[in-house]
Amino acid sequence: MKKVMVCGCGAQGSTICRRLDEEPNIEEVVCADYNLAAAEAVCKLMKKGTPKQVNAAHVDEIAKAAEGCELIVNVMPLEFGVNVMQAALQIKACYQDLSACENVVEGFPEYDTWLEGIRYMYTEYGRRFAENGTTAIIGTGSAPGVMCVMARKAVNELDECDTIACMVYEGTRTKRFIPFFWSPEVALCDMEEDAYAFENCQQIRTKPFSRPIKRNWPECGREVTLVEHAHDEPVYIGFNREKYFKGCKNAYFKYGGTGIEFSEGLYKAGLLHHTPEEFEGHEIVPFDWVLKHIPMPPKDPEVIKAIIDEGIVEDNGAFVCEAYGKKDGKDIMVDLHVSSPGLEEAYERAKMTGEMYLTGQGAFLYTKLLVNDMVPQKGLISSDMLDDQQVEQYIAWANDLGITYTIDIKEGCKFDG
Template sequence: MKRNVLIIGAGGVAQVVAHKCAQNNDVLGDIHIASRTLSKCEAILESVREKGAMKQEGVLAAHQVDAMDSAAVAALIRETGAEIVINVGSAFVNMTVLDACLETGAAYIDTAIHEDPAKICETPPWYGNYEWKKRDLCTGKGVTAILGAGFDPGVVNAYARFAIDMMDEVKSIDIVDINAGSHGRYFATNFDPEINFREFTGTVYYWEDGQWKETSMFASGRDWDLPVVGTQRAYQSGHDEVHSLATNYPQADVRFWMGFGEHYINVFTVLKNLGLLSEQPVTTAEGLEVVPLKVVKAVLPDPSSLAPDYTGKTCIGDLVKGVKDGEEFEVFVYNVADHEAAYEEVGSQGISYTAGVPPVAAAMLVATGEWDAKTMRNVEELDPKPFFTLLDRLGLPTRMRIGGLDGEDRAWNA
């Protein structure tokens, strides 16, 4: 059994992770959180104490670390005695934190694919460019690495595996992510603006007819009639989970759809057309070198600041189609989360909540041994049922509709 958790990062998702780890410290042991800015870590721990989140008396400590410095992260792992590292920092630090885990033997869990700050939208499969190159090393050292264990990627990968296990043959996986909430600001992103915009300025890759295909952002859209949130417009987008699901289920078409309103699209388009979403430095008339994307990030609201005013709900799920007993078969597996309920519980909005709860569930499964794989795994390569059981208890219940979006609604284990 593994114990003691080190959380890397101090944003909105890290706040959820800290609260949920504290609520389950009887399983997870000591809770440590670290980032470049110590005050942010301390503020998160203060919110944990204010909510009385600790299930039992235990260690709750903040640390300062540069997560781009693998040796420093390894030293902190040793200092804290952490056997599980939950990386919810910038996607730029994945590989240095993973290397620190490989050096120390700690289990590694992240919520998004690694990104190189100097590159945008590399050729697929994205995991093959970075994380998967360390897979044999994880196996050789017996180090558990659970990749993409947020909601998407993460829970949606488990939804796909669960649905496919019900079938004799899978034909398509369509992941739909809708945020029907409102934060009341003129314009803001729900997580790190730099990562958010990088995700939408590159080529949209999807897997269809056994090959990678390309489109552009907002070029392919459709209306989805979903539980609770109703009919919502979503656009085909490039996303992490498409790259592992396409590798593990190459016979299936794999697409990702994200909901956007007209206002977001208009502002995004203007920013992009003006060159303000570029990651390439420019020089101002005063001789200052700046990166336009970082300037935009600096002037937009901090995503964690949106939480107090957020209302509405999210609906994220997988529509999976295939064949069962010789007949066409489809199922929609999904979750609905509430922004206000998330803020009441952990002080974060629903997007952070859906991203932060799953890695804690994964950490608990690593701690108890059920997901302690001693190698590198994407979520769909692990048994989804104990994951769903924990998610139900931790605040993200799984629902399904056999027969697709018009099917009868029921719990996943009904």
């Protein structure tokens, strides 16, 4: 029987806690959060949960709370990732992160770009976990996470790959004002940052909300626009193109929908930067001021039910990977679409939002691989670096949860982004 700590009991962390509660080989789930009430709230929905108050600013405090745990799942904001990872190394536990840490290159702030941080995680932190005989997996939510598995599945249909386009459109709108069904802080940080793209075998930066493309997907019911957005997938693919993506030369992440439409005006108005400004004799940080006025995503089942009862304006979306390359000497495009429960169906299935369902349970499937000893790789890997057997197992478990996919192979297609 195993003991696991989930560090962060927000919308996604609480979902992972609740799913772990159902795993037969799990003895205890430590639900850790700076806000003890949040940890206690999720434990009330569980049988094996133990709430603990933890200040993730202190490595030793995290390590003490995780004593006896074989795995720490990090669902904290990016700035705490290094501390949680260090705690996992300290107690010789495995580590899972829904994103990827920032500020990982200790003592070299001039070297500490996020891109170089990923490289450093693969190498230096990979070495440290391997020396402990443990495993760390980063980028394990929906995107990155589910998207990385599906990108691998799509690319496996090709003999050689030229371009991968990872695209997400979120069209859930309710009568209650909820611009983001996941962390507003993470969402707005991503909106403000220059995006990453992998182009002509080089990592490049692009402006947020730039380089729009249009798609007319049946699941959206109309033509939609997707734009550049800061995300992990192009970075992972760029690093791992030869071994896992059949020599892919270009990789993009495109995003559209409710969050983009809400945030673009804030970005253009200069309200998402972190530099203090003077306003009527007071110093304010525009980003912090905006964040203060954005509601947190719902995670309590009663609150989710109330939102649904108040009225759903629209509940659709698309989660798509397009992989372009050659098969049997022909130019083809592999068009892979993921289907997952929306707001109303997710609540009916599991008393969750659609975002919690896909991201939280998508993350949990990586946790399930780890707690069932199905990840023999030691060191640090990103979510696109599972072997083919692990990819198929992940997809089979996802199918059991109603997270399914379809593939359409088309000849003579070129990416238009």
